Amino acid sequence: MTMTQLQSASPSVSAAAKAPGYWRSVGQRLMRDRVGIASALVLLAIVVSALAAPLIAPHDPNSGSVMTRLSPIGTPGHLLGTDATGRDILSRLIWGGRLSLLSGITPVVLATLIGGTLGIIAGMSGRLVNGIIMRITDIFFAFPSILLAVAISGVLGNGLGNTLVSLTVVFVPQVLRVAESATVQIARQDYVDAARATTASRLLIMTSQVLPNVLSPILVFATSLIAVSLVVAAGLNFIGLGVAPPAAEWGSMLNELRDAIYINPTLSILPGVMIVATSVCFNLLSDSLGSAMNIRETDK
Amino acid sequence: MTQHIRTESLGLPDVGGPAQPLLIVRDLKKHFPVRSGLMGKAEKVHAVDGVSFRIGKGETLGIVGESGCGKSTTTRLLLDLTRRDAGEIIFDGRGLGGGRDGISLKELRRGMQMVFQDSSTSLNPRARILDIVMFPLRAAGVDRTKARDRASMLLDRVGLHPQAFGHRFAHELSGGQRQRVNIARALATAPRLVILDEAVSALDKSVEADVLNLLADLKAEEGLTYLFISHDLGVVREVSDRVMVMYLGQIAEIGPAETIYDRPGHPYTRALLAAVPSLDPAKQIAEPPLKGDPPNPINPEPGCRFRARCPYAEGVCKAIDPAPVPVGEVEISCHMCNRASGHSQAADWLDALTKETADA
Amino acid sequence: MIRYALIRILSAIPILLGVSVVSFGLLFLQPGNPVEALLPLEASPQIAEMMKQQLGFDQPVWRQYLAWLQRTVQGDLGVSLYDGLPVAGQLGGALFNTMVLAIPAAVLAFVLGGALGLIAGYHRNTWIDRSASALAIVGVSLPQYWVAIVLVVLFSVTVNWLPASGMASPDGIPRSFSDLSNMVMPVLALMLVPMGVVARVVRASVQDILSQDFIAGLQAKGLARGRILRHVIRNAMSAALSVMGLQFGFLIGGSILIEVVFNWPGSGQLLNLAIFRRDIPVLQGTVVVVAGLFVLTNLAIDLAQAAIDPRMRR
DSSP states (O other): OOSOGGGSSOOOOHHHHHSOOHHHHHHHHHHTOHHHHHHHHHHHHHHHHHHTHHHHOSSOTTOOOGGGTTOOTTBTTBTTOBOTTOOBHHHHHHHHHHHHHHHHHHHHHHHHHHHHHHHHHHHHSOHHHHHHHHHHHHHHHTSOHHHHHHHHHHHHOSSHHHHHHHHHHHHHHHHHHHHHHHHHHHHTSHHHHHHHTTTOOHHHHIIIIIHHHHHHHHHHHHHHHHHHHHHHHHHHHHTTOSSOTTSOOHHHHHHHHHTTTTTOGGGGGHHHHHHHHHHHHHHHHHHHHHHHHOTTTSOO | OOOOSOOTTTSOOOOSOTTSOSEEEEEEEEEEEEEOSSSOOEEEEEEEEEEEEEEOTTOEEEEEOOTTSSHHHHHHHHTTSSOOSEEEEEETTEEBTOGGGSBOHHHHHHHEEEEOSOTTTSSOTTSBHHHHHHHHHHHTTOOHHHHHHHHHHHHHHTTOOHHHHTTOBGGGSOHHHHHHHHHHHHHTTOOSEEEEESTTTTSOHHHHHHHHHHHHHHHHHHTOEEEEEOSOHHHHHHHOSEEEEEETTEEEEEEEHHHHHHSOOSHHHHHHHHTSOOSOGGGOOOOOOOOSOOOOOBSOOSSOGGGGGOTTOOHHHHHSOOOOEEETTEEEOOGGGOTTSOOTTHHHHHHHHHHHHHHO | OHHHHHHHHHHHHHHHHHHHHHHHHHHHHSSSOHHHHHSOTTOOHHHHHHHHHHTTTTSOHHHHHHHHHHHHHTTOOOBOTTTOOBHHHHHHHHHHHHHHHHHHHHHHHHHHHHHHHHHHHHSTTSHHHHHHHHHHHHHTTSOHHHHHHHHIIIIIIISOOSOSSOOSSTTSOOOSHHHHHHHHHHHHHHHHHHHHHHHHHHHHHHHHHHTSHHHHHHHHTTOOHHHHHHHHHHHHHHHHHHHHHHHHHHHHHHHHHHHHHHTOOSHHHHHHHHHHHTOHHHHHHHHHHHHHHHHHHHHHHHHHHHHHOGGGGO
């Protein structure tokens, strides 16, 4: 018996059983990434302030006095000034986070569920099913995404729901492609064959071997897609598709303040700063998530 | 006291007795369709083209051949990872898909397991080692606690302390350790036949020796049967009782390892062995080594597959596909080993071969 | 190459058909029935019925589609519900105006981005390198419409160097310096992000090539820098082209919003107006033509890439 040197004690699994799983180890690595932490904190602050808007916003976002219209940044009582109808910009930015985040994040969540599922199915299927799904996807890729989003939500008409639908339609093919190529790549790996060579059902192989490995690229892509989605969603609102006034939303605020550009130019930049900051943070978070999920990167 | 891997609850019982070959393969075929270009005509790669062999209980059959000869496809067909076009697979006397007396694919996959080639891609990178070894057990319906205990025992048997290694990920292990995990996983459901597909090829020589020792120990202690595939002729000779030489999806020569290595009967085997440097001048084979790559196995023409690279090729080799002929204990698919084939050198070749046998 | 080109061109046909199906289908997303969408609100039921028959809405959908496709391929995009003018004519002019911005923006993004990437690649870890990378990373997060506003604030409001909106000459073609000044900011806003992306891709390609062994070999042999540079540029161009297709789509999409900011009478502006006038024929026509052009642009880029880099010909 040459190989079993560690034979003496009867084998115990207690340590292995308590060891954290893959997802917890991803969390631990994420916690060590300073950029990731910083962007997550900024996002958390934006999300929490949007949720707590009724508590923390200094003024009513939808009412203002014409007496105090277009007051500059730093005005006492109106830290970030007021807009053309005298509404407090800080309050509107805080409230605006609700609709902006909602219309930026929801389509990506929906698209990830739909596109991810279809992509994994396409990746696991034979040539026929894969061909049908992927060729339809190609067609949607033939449209510049903003054109498609504007056209669909233009035809559907105004309203938050329609914006969400149009953006979801635009993003589904994008997630689908990422999910499909990841699945095709994973399904070729020997460990999937090893699992197939057991008595495991297709479903078990899918959930235990394929899913955990395709989920990482999908989630990383989805996080970066939120960055895009926020910008496009605000863009739709900017040209007047989407939420109806007087609701506060960063894109539509940008449009409102643009009209006053000659009177108070700096104000018109503010909502854009929010869009860019949120979007950049999601991009950075996506990068951090990518390296935290890259299992080979950290430990070597 | 070492725990045995064999277990009543998981393994398949020996139904055929010692005389029954554990595995009989008859006329296995796989032709992959390929399409060249958009409007190219459909062609077929004859990856495995009529392969028949048997493995006795407790035996190790080695398969050698250049890359692309169909070694790996053969193993995939045996486990139904790739669906075969034709051919019979009989495990311990029970035919796969053979009705009432047959064996189901599920049973077959409990009785036959595979250790994969590349240890870096054959282990799920996002699963812990213990979970990897537990997987076949969980798939077979073993409850979590029992599966965990057995997986720990298996890790221990392959020389990895479960407490030290069970919670690690594959990338945290060395190549040799990963291959041990691979072996533990293959043994999880107590198979009787283990396919080792280039199982040690990627390892350093010293690590390779350790893993080969482990495999030898496991075989002796558990009464396993191995199908050992490698392009390394030296290793195959070392571990195999019998050897099968494959060329372009067909068997060139099959028989006892000793005989084939000492007195190769097929010109292809000779060329293959000539390419291996030997330190013993007496064992050097005077044969021109193979030049170039094997031809493409797409829509092969009739006749001997090896004729394009064979120094003895004649008209008959082009006209007729050589059937396997017994020469002593070896079966050789070459016209020169068949006096009745019409090959001009058949008599000389066979005489030389039998003389060598007599001398030995 | 000819074989590849032929296959690639043929493969664009089903995509174009798919694009036409989606564009045609837009009509049915419209709340209410399509005839109502095509008619002015005050139209009487009799007229609606007449219209329905005339436009073939009593026919099965696939027949409607085929009829529409036939008209579209022949260049007949119907008439606007707003002013009764043929859509094709309006769209033609608007598209031309869009191209007046998009083509210079694309060319500049390609050339300047390429140059920036080349410099960054040769001078690793300098400020040029870092800013090109930063621009590319922040790039997708920079809404072009916001960049446009920032530019207006900087160059029109603060210093009044450039006109904040409009197109000087009626046909879009700049004839004088002042005509040109109208184009500066829209082009700048459009090209910034694609430029960053091109710069990043080129930089990566240059660094990749320079780190390869054979380059060291060439240098050791004392071969002219020029030959190495030629090799580098060839590869970098192929890399840049590979992202240009997507970036051109980004540019065209972005122009929808940019044209709103600068009040530029292009196809984006037209689409925008069509939406608010509920002018479905104009909307449909714009979508199908712009998407079709996008497919053809990608086709052209693929072919150009295959011409430069034989590896792309698979």
